[in-house]
Amino acid sequence: MREILEKALRKKGKVDYLEIRAEKRETTTIHFQGKNLEKLNCAQEWGGNIRALVKGGWSFITFNQFNDLEEKVEQAIKIANLITKEESKLAAIPPVVEIVKKELDEDFRQVSLKEKKEVIENYNHRILNYDQKIQSSSVVYADIFSTVYFVNSEGSYIEQEKPFLRVSFTAIAREGDNVQMASETLGTTKGFRIVRDILPRAEKATTRALALLKAQPVEGGEYTVIIDQTLGGVFIHEAFGHLSEADFLYEDDRMKSLMILGKRIGSPQLNVVDDGSLPDLIGSSKYDDEGVKTKKNYLIKDGILVGRLHSRETAEKMGEEPTGNARALDYNFKPMVRMTNTYIENGEVPFKDLLSGIKKGIYAKDCFGGNTTFEMFTFSSGEGFMIRDGKIAEPVRDVVLSGNLFSTLLNIEGIGDDLKIIEAAGGCGKGGQSPLPVSFGSPHLRIKKIIVGGGQ
Template sequence: MRCQFADTLKGHNADYIEAHFEESQSTHIIYRSGRLEEVNRAGTTGGNIRALVRGGWGFVSFSHLDKLQEKVALAVDEARLAGREEFELPAVEPVVDTVTQFHPHPSVNSGQALNPLPSRERRNSASVSLAIKKELLDEYNDIMLSTGKIQSSRIDYHDTRRKVIFANSEGSYIEQSKPDLTLRLTAIAKEGKEVQQAGLSLGSKGDFSVIEGLHDQVREITRRAAALLSAPHVKGGEYTVILDPILAGVFAHEAFGHLSESDFVYQNKQLHNIMALGRRFGGKHLNIVDDATIPDLRGSYKYDDEGMPASKTYLIQEGILVGRLHSRETAAKMGERPTGNARAINYLFPPIVRMANTFIEPGSVSFEEMLSEIKEGIYVKDWYGGTTSLEMFTFSAAEAYMIRNGKLAELLRPVVLSGNVFVTLGNIDAIGDDLKLNQGGGCGKAGQSPLPVSNGSPHIRICRCVVGGR
């Protein structure tokens, strides 16, 4: 197969050509209204060709793998139409490799060991039968429905086996296996007109064992959904807030991570000025990292979708902007080192600059200390989602408590937090010692969603944060 692809990419009048071929098999199991709603299986094959001519890109995606020469020629023609400037990708050493199971190379400067998963026996989701998957989900569903006030439940289970082949005109040829698994459980409580929900999101690189044995956590979300029915709304305004590791991870990803994606910056002089390396964004205690090399995280990989090796990149070190995430093109145009962050959700899309595993490194403040110093504030946990306009971010906490006189007080309805990234990073006044990584959820950008990523943080405290409310 390698020779066939190599021949296809030869002899075209382009500065650079790459090809992706992909095959995947996926299983979806969906529960709605407290009952099994759908069990689907799907298979996909497809591929794409991307060509670069004078700085312009052509991209052709297809589900029929025949007539490859014509497809390459079309991509080159399109690139020529778009090409307007003198630009060449700095050449890189070709890589030939096959990655069947993910074994990352040790990362440089990896600091403290970061192993988020307790040791347990891995179970490849592909070798677990549909009947066993369903049996486990039935158990969780029964727990949710056996609790009073829980009127309904939702479960979304998805696993994919994916094999991706990358080849380029520089001679690289990489085969990678990219399994993924996600589970979202939602308990829906209802009383009169009130509907409230609480959920749990998990994921793995195809390891089924991470979703086993969740029975206690499922009981906990059902209790919370029921409790939310009688919880009060927060009064809108500015508060000191403590974010739990899950929500702080979403904050690191949404509020700062996206700004570090160089495709937003490289053609935008003003934004480049704002994101000048060396600029101070936060206190000395603030370190934010993106690292695709940590074993077994959903955002991890050995090579990105341009065939570049994955890396660990400090975005903020001791409060100062020190790095950003790159594709080969953005790195070349900004004169910086490529970081291997070009990723595509599947063969229908070209790779773009994406995060992998993004987190705030732990500090030294305990949660109790953080709490004890707040007269009136809000403790926000877990997430529904988050989004950013680069400057402004907004994310929503699924669980929130008032803090009064240094102690956790009443449960609140879910709250939405919002703010200006540049101001808010500087307003982080305490960073906890309890880093946790969250494997649920996914990231969306430019129509490519959900991309497997993970994010995390210790508890963090932010002063003067705007909270929406009644």
């Protein structure tokens, strides 16, 4: 493959920068909806893309055959020459030649489709038969093994294996007109072994759905809220992380003025990191899709905004260093600035001390959904409890948290000592590329003055 790609790369004309990314993908998808098998699919595919840069203008061409690759390269260069607009700007990086292999505890490519179906069907059966109040279910399994080949005109050749497996369980419970649902998900790069023993995850989704039938709607108002590691991770990813992606910032003068490096935007104990180099996490890789080595990037340090996430182009345009955050969902898409593994670092407060002194508050766990609009956010927790006199009390439902990102970060008054990294199955969406594997995480957080919307 290296010889094929490098030969095509040599057929270049007037161009400032040129790269080819090829990919081999092997995928399996299984989906049960209630008692019905909705999807059972295996596929293999080859494809790739070419990006050419001329005077600030990019061209992007995809392909599925390699016999006319040299002609495709020439076509990409011609197109880039037609859309030139300014000086080409790419942050300098050293050329890299490396092959990155991935060891699996049990290679899911060696597990038959029949066996995978039986394992997933058994979990679905256990959910449906757990309790007579369970009305339906949704169980989804997917695995992808990608081998990505990257070459560029600066002398890099990188070959990376990228396995990814995800499972999600959703249980739907009903009692009269009261219908509740709960979900549990997991993602992994380690292999199939974990899938053989995740019945507790399936049962957790089921018991949560049943518990929500008994929970009363929360009374709306302003509360001191403790959020768990999952909700804290989703919050920092969605509400803050996307604002740190420099392609967004570079094009929005208003948000650029709010996200000024050196500005205090959080409480002094708050540290936020994006790190694509962490081993074995679903958001990790040794190199991003531009051949930049991934690393630990502080975004907030001691409450001060100290960094943002970059591609080579945004780094050069903003006079900063590339961070290894140019990522593409697959060969059909061009790289854009994306998070990898984004989390709040550990604090020092035990969970029981976070509860201390709260006369009437809310403990919000997991995340059922949400949305963000610039610095404003709304998130629904998957599970909620009242806090009364410093102790967790009765369950509540329909807990919807909303507010302004910047005031909320400043209102964090306690950070737990129990960081947990969540490898979510759902992934991240941006610019039509979804679901991109990412991890997120947080310790428990205590935040004052959170607006909570109650159910009816």
